[in-house]
Amino acid sequence: xxxxDKYKVHVPIIDQQHEELFIRVFSFIxxxxxxxxxxxxxxxxxxxxxxxxxxxxxxxDDEEKYQEKINYxxxxxxxxxxxxxxxxxxxxxxxxxxxxxxxxxVQEFGGKLMTWLILHIQVEDQKLGEYAKNxxxxx
Amino acid sequence: xxxxxxxPFYQATNHVFELMLNLPxxxxxMTISDELVSSKDANITLGVTGDLEGNILFAFPKSMxxxxxxxxxxxxxxxxxxxxxxxxxxxxxxxxxxxxxxxxESNYLCDLIPPQxxxxxYKSISMAxxxxxxxxxxxxxxxxxxxxxxxxx
Numbered sequence: 001x002x003x004x005d006k007y008k009v010h011v012p013i014i015d016q017q018h019e020e021l022f023i024r025v026f027s028f029i030x031x032x033x034x035x036x037x038x039x040x041x042x043x044x045x046x047x048x049x050x051x052x053x054x055x056x057x058x059x060x061d062d063e064e065k066y067q068e069k070i071n072y073x074x075x076x077x078x079x080x081x082x083x084x085x086x087x088x089x090x091x092x093x094x095x096x097x098x099x100x101x102x103x104x105x106v107q108e109f110g111g112k113l114m115t116w117l118i119l120h121i122q123v124e125d126q127k128l129g130e131y132a133k134n135x136x137x138x139x
Numbered sequence: 140x141x142x143x144x145x146x147p148f149y150q151a152t153n154h155v156f157e158l159m160l161n162l163p164x165x166x167x168x169m170t171i172s173d174e175l176v177s178s179k180d181a182n183i184t185l186g187v188t189g190d191l192e193g194n195i196l197f198a199f200p201k202s203m204x205x206x207x208x209x210x211x212x213x214x215x216x217x218x219x220x221x222x223x224x225x226x227x228x229x230x231x232x233x234x235x236x237x238x239x240x241x242x243x244e245s246n247y248l249c250d251l252i253p254p255q256x257x258x259x260x261y262k263s264i265s266m267a268x269x270x271x272x273x274x275x276x277x278x279x280x281x282x283x284x285x286x287x288x289x290x291x292x
Contacts, residue, residue, distance in 0.1 A: 111225025
């Protein structure tokens with residue numbers, strides 16, 4: 001399991017969603033890493049990719065709403081980070097469409113996605129958690 | 140090679156390993172050589188351009204590389220495959236980005252050339268007469284080399 005307690009920002013709704021996001025990213029990576037014939041896995045890879053992508057959009061939207069609610073002063077920069085994150089995922093999704101779901105490309109994406117997610121949660125979201133804590137924004 | 144170019148990369152490595160891997164890093168031996176030959180299994184090179192030019196090479200033994208990705212993914216991994224290489228490349232990228240921010244505070248404006256990853260083979264980077272600084276970095280999951288060659292443009 002990829003999720004660690006230290007990733008918590010101590011805002012229950014965000015922590016729950018982050019955990020779900022990790023579960024979806026992890027299930028995608030798990031399929032990608034599973035031994036076996038690549039061609040046989042492609043349908044499942046596409047499904048888990050879509051399942052993960054949907055949740056990224058849902059969670060980012062929800063998190064931005066929360067930031068508005070608590071008047072988070074760094075909301076604009078945080079939104080930009082979300083936007084870049086989504087664009088980076090979409091850029092790979094487009095490559096999969098045009099170049100096909102090649103094992104090398106999907107593995108490369110898996111490694112990056114995992115690292116980006118941990119980085120985002122450890123840097124941007126921890127800042128948000130810190131602000132929420134200091135302003136009593138836990139809801 | 141000035142300390143002020145080197146320190147940001149060393150500090151960024153410490154910071155990013157702590158942030159991403161929960162892994163404290165200690166400085167070990169430092170050597171200076173004319174040519175850089177890495178005998179490690181997973182080698183990641185970052186190019187630096189701008190006010191400073193050169194290369195940063197992270198060289199990891201296989202067991203450590205796999206353990207790093209295990210910390211992030213929670214998965215037992217056996218091979219230095221594209222997934223592992225890609226994750227390590229991103230870690231190096233984050234270190235580089237972090238170091239460049241610190242360098243910009245000393246008015247050195249630089250850009251990064253995305254990581255090049257060589258797995259399972261010895262990597263030799265010839266830098267002619269230029270000097271390469273190698274710092275052995277010690278962690279609880281193994282030691283790796285941080286090789287740096289940077290010069291002012």
